[in-house]
Amino acid sequence: YSSNINISVFHSAxxxxxxxxxxxxxxxxxxxxxxEF
Known part of the structure; x- marks a missing residue:
């Protein structure tokens, strides 16, 4: 369960x-x- 939380944190980062x-x-x-303008 905690590993899933870590994955989601890295994903959002x-x-x-x-x-x-x-x-x-x-x-x-x-x-x-x-x-240019």
């Missing part, structure tokens, strides 16, 4: 990391677009 990377990528792209 991976999802959080993916979202954080996507936000960083989006911010970089947005900054690049705003520089």
């Amino acid at each position: 991976d999802e959080f990391e993916i979202v954080r990377q996507q936000r960083t990528q989006f911010a970089l792209v947005f900054a690049r677009i705003s520089e």
